[in-house]
Amino acid sequence: MTKQRVIVFNTVKALGSHPTAFEIFERVRKELPGVSLSTVYRNLSILVDQGDILTVRGIGQEVHYDHNLHDHYHVQCRICGKVSDIHTDFIIPSCINPNNEEGYIIEDMLITLIGVCPECANRMKVEDEDA
Amino acid sequence: MTKQRVIVFNTVKALGSHPTAFEIFERVRKELPGVSLSTVYRNLSILVDQGDILTVRGIGQEVHYDHNLHDHYHVQCRICGKVSDIHTDFIIPSCINPNNEEGYIIEDMLITLIGVCPECANRMKVEDEDA
DNA sequence: CATTATATTCGGAATAGTTCCGATTACGAA
DNA sequence: TTCGTAATCGGAACTATTCCGAATATAATG
Ligand SMILES: [Mn+2]
Ligand SMILES: [Mn+2]
Ligand SMILES: [Zn+2]
Ligand SMILES: [Zn+2]
Secondary structure, three states, X not given: OOHHHHHHHHHHHHHOOOOEHHHHHHHHHHHOOOOOHHHHHHHHHHHHHOOOOEEEOOOOOOOXXXXXXXXXXXXXXXXXXXXXXXXXXXXXXXXXXXXXXXXXXXXXXXXXXXXXXXXXXXXXXXXHHHO | OOHHHHHXXXXXXXXXXXXEHHHHHHHHHHHOOOOOHHHHHHHHHHHHHOOOOEEEOOOOOOXXXXXXXXXXXXXXXXXXXXXXXXXXXXXXXXXXXOOEOOXXXXXXXXXXXXXXXXXXXXXXXXXXHHO
């Protein structure tokens, strides 16, 4: 664990809000002004491989990082791109039956709900009223 | 429907195998040698907006396109990146309860299983035996 | 048919996110 | 201290996608 890796890890935890690599970079920079973006990327990828953090994918091509290792699901706003944890009474089964006709060895399951966050929904409502 | 759009649409159907934009471009090119990549991208995005085709996302940053509009799920091989339809006795609920504490309006659900395809599993087994 | 308006195309530049690489530096073991 | 390994920095390269301006096709109108 180098100084840089510890700070990247702590920053993911501190930010909490499913930050992107660049958002993490900008924050790490405040504590470690000379850090390079490639160092942030490399350490994020090591932390993911070690199972210390998780990745979340949605619409668009940026990866979001999550310090919360508990079994939980995400929703992304299709307007502003924000990623949030989601608590719904809809239960998503977390264990996969590995039997499938295609003969794949199944290891993981990417799930992200897509929708509109309350802030964006409200902003759109106001804009409609104004028009 | 321009000539280009029809050919892009038919190519997605003809390829069948969840092709990427670039794979579609390469195939469209054979029928329409002067077509530009931007035309393929624009028409794919129009076809998606019109609901004529679907997008599939997995690991990595490329989008895959699917002509099959039926409710079905996908698995991607983490080794070779191939995307396949998956038939498993594990039932994924397709209807989402919109109630959630976060107040999101939920519109869609991205689901992709991740694993190893039979070909890659076999190749890895052979490589292990050789070593 | 000629004219105009609109939509679409092509080609390439620009952008965004990420990965890679070479030279330098930090760290630990011998 | 010396050596070897691993990590860092900085920037170039890469990949996927979007954007833009000029040219072209299409459709509607006179
Ligand atoms: Mn989370
Ligand atoms: Mn499919
Ligand atoms: Zn939003
Ligand atoms: Zn494979």
